[in-house]
Amino acid sequence: MTRFAPSLPLLALALLALPILPSAHAQTAPATTTAPATAPTGERIINAITVTSTQGYKITVPGGWTPLKNAPNVDVAFVGALRPTVTVTVSDTPPELKVTLADMRDLYASQMPKDVPKLKMLGEKIIKVSGQNAVLWSYTGDGDGGKVRWTQVFTLKNNRLYTVNFVAPVNTPQNLLDSGRAILDSFALTAK
Template sequence: MNRVLLSLALLAGPFVTVQAQTAPAAPTEPRTIETITATSSKGYSIRVPSGWTPLKNVPGADVAFINKTIGALRPTVTVVVQDIPAELKATLADVRDINERRMPEVVTKLKFLGEKNVKVSGQPAILWSYTGDGEGGTVRWTQIFTLKNNRLYTATLMLPSGTPADLAEQGRAILTSMTLK
């Protein structure tokens, strides 16, 4: 029963995968930032290097950053935070299983590349890598998700095919910099 309720709770919120975003047709001069630590009132922080531009009003995302256009797409890092009702007694394994079942509905031409158990601020977390079609080309997602105090934190890196290695490494460093408060 709890899995059904957890599924409904997760469906009510945004899915943990943020779709690839196409580059704007007429880009304006991007506002670059120096390396900063973005701290959220929702209980986490991430470090973002210069060259990544903050985006506002990304549906479902607490924070989002983009980088220079690669082909028709821009590398993107997002963090989504979802509160899960305590009475559901959700585990990280429950969230993992539900999201795994939903992925083929959300990601076209999904190819799952791997899963690894990791830690975020001492909390168990799951790191996923997968590829699929974005809006404008093939993309690779790297995603880390963890639960703390009935709150699901999901950080997602989306890289278009052909992203230079140094930029991909910057994106991965943003994900691994996430700390929980």
């Protein structure tokens, strides 16, 4: 049930938020590059990368995940073997709207059935990210290459909305699912 009545300012907010909603097609595009399984003699193997963004967050990605350059509508994106992806999106909300996490949750929930074909919500939980309340969702739906599962975390701090998506085909091996969840769990806010 929506917690706010539609109004012109909230409609504007909805339009601002639309690019950060999960797209069934954009999130499941195949990787164009893959990380080497072993490094040639004399080269180092990268075990993990920590991205510290000027947008006010950091996230750690284990070895075997490849950064995607020029991914649309996201701050950073990584792809693992067999196409699971992790993306981080940051969006500022107008301070005069006094948007709450509950408002964003309701906006996302109302938009998801339009954006995710055959949406099936698996769970919702309130968690903490760097002391801030955050919403954790798990859901499935149809993607570009078949059925996929999303695990999504979003939080709001100082009128800035942070959304982290982990998307994987439903037949993804458990070790890759665990790796993707570890990336989500590493997400932390650095903005004051």
